[in-house]
Amino acid sequence: SVFFFNDTATTEIYTEQIVGSVRCVQETDCGLLRIVDVVVRGNIKDVELKEDLEFLGQLLEKNIRILTSFEKYTKEIAAIQLEWSPVHSERFWKDNVKKFEEGNFYYINELVKLLSSDKPKNQAIACYDLGEFCSCLLYTSPSPRDS
Secondary structure, three states: OOOOOOOHHHHHHHHHHHHHHHHHHHHHOOOHHHHHHHHHHOOOOOHHHHHHHHHHHHHHHHHOOOOOHHHHHHHHHHHOOOOOOOOOOHHHHHHHHHHHHHHHHHHHHHHHHHOOOOOHHHHHHHHHHHHHHHHHHHHHOOOHHHO
16 A cells, blocks of 8 residues: 555645655665556556655656766776676776876775676776776877877
């Protein structure tokens, strides 16, 4: 059973709790909004359940902030848990290479540290990302002939 109610007083009490939970959802970026949307579009016979899920979907739409690809990347680095995903691609690096120069190359230094991780996947992805960073720098930096 879903925890929403149709009366306004009860809804207001739970809305504050739900909005707090939504902040947790956006941190994990687990696609809850997409899941709720798929379920609501499905063949739900229980009218109250469908209304509750529609309400949850509306709350999520109002309160969730979709993370940028760079924010997703920095969360992976902070968690020391890299995963093969679109943020580890040539396109991502072309779009974001300049951001990695900020903070005295903080995230590049973190990638270098991950090369000695005890997790082979972290090592592989860090190695790939460092290669993409170097490749992008070669194509975006001015040539000595241009000076």
